[in-house]
Amino acid sequence: DIVMTQSPSSLAVSAGETVTINCKSSQSLLSSGNQKNYLAWYQQKPGQSPKLLIYLASTRESGVPDRFIGSGSGTDFTLTISSVQAEDLADYYCQQHYSYPLTFGSGTKLEIK
Amino acid sequence: EVQLVESGGGLVQPGRSLKLSCLASGFTFSNYGMNWIRQAPGKGLEWVASISSSSSYIYYADTVKGRFTISRDNAKNTLYLQMTSLRSEDTALYYCARRLGAVDYWGQGVMVTVSS
Numbered sequence: 001d002i003v004m005t006q007s008p009s010s011l012a013v014s015a016g017e018t019v020t021i022n023c024k025s026s027q028s029l030l031s032s033g034n035q036k037n038y039l040a041w042y043q044q045k046p047g048q049s050p051k052l053l054i055y056l057a058s059t060r061e062s063g064v065p066d067r068f069i070g071s072g073s074g075t076d077f078t079l080t081i082s083s084v085q086a087e088d089l090a091d092y093y094c095q096q097h098y099s100y101p102l103t104f105g106s107g108t109k110l111e112i113k
Numbered sequence: 114e115v116q117l118v119e120s121g122g123g124l125v126q127p128g129r130s131l132k133l134s135c136l137a138s139g140f141t142f143s144n145y146g147m148n149w150i151r152q153a154p155g156k157g158l159e160w161v162a163s164i165s166s167s168s169s170y171i172y173y174a175d176t177v178k179g180r181f182t183i184s185r186d187n188a189k190n191t192l193y194l195q196m197t198s199l200r201s202e203d204t205a206l207y208y209c210a211r212r213l214g215a216v217d218y219w220g221q222g223v224m225v226t227v228s229s
Binding site for chain 2: 038040042044049050051052055056061091093095097100101102103104105106107
């Protein structure tokens with residue numbers, strides 16, 4: 001199974017700051033066939049279901065603000081949230097969609113100071 | 114509008130069974146693979162099972178293999194999860210979720226509590 005290690009587990013920032021969340025996989029998520037990385041990011045606001053932000057490591061889901069940026073390749077990935085807003089208060093999860101069993105990172109709780 | 118509405122949850126004793134349903138609307142259900150993903154209270158997300166659009170491919174997490182069965186009825190736009198031999202560690206909010214791989218829509222979830 002592919003283990004997803006996410007860091008930090010929590011962070012608190014002020015509105016307007018830039019946030020970086022890291023995700024490392026125990027195996028490469030890069031497909032040699034199409035050179036795509038099978039890594040997704042989700043946002044889960046308090047009391048809500050998760051929402052897809054990013055898939056294939058850097059493709060933003062329709063309707064997701066462009067301040068959410070996914071990057072990385074192979075085994076190391078990053079979700080960057082620029083100019084954080086109060087509404088970004090949430091838990092963030094990475095997930096590999098390269099192979100079964102699908103696995104998630106343990107989550108990052110983002111708090112707004 | 115895509116909607117996924119789960120039902121069938123509740124309080125059940127250890128060792129008993131429960132069947133969850135997910136009614137889909139707003140899209141062509143038979144074109145999409147589907148998943149069950151769960152979240153224990155205060156914990157992270159855990160993938161449970163996936164089924165392809167025509168039920169040709171089915172995958173399970175090791176933690177539920179042999180106890181849970183995922184199935185679908187495309188004529189009824191409904192996804193199912195039959196859960197048997199339930200354990201306390203199966204206590205969680207169970208989400209129905211669309212699309213294999215990177216999930217693009219999630220239901221609101223249905224709570225399953227396993228306790229005596």
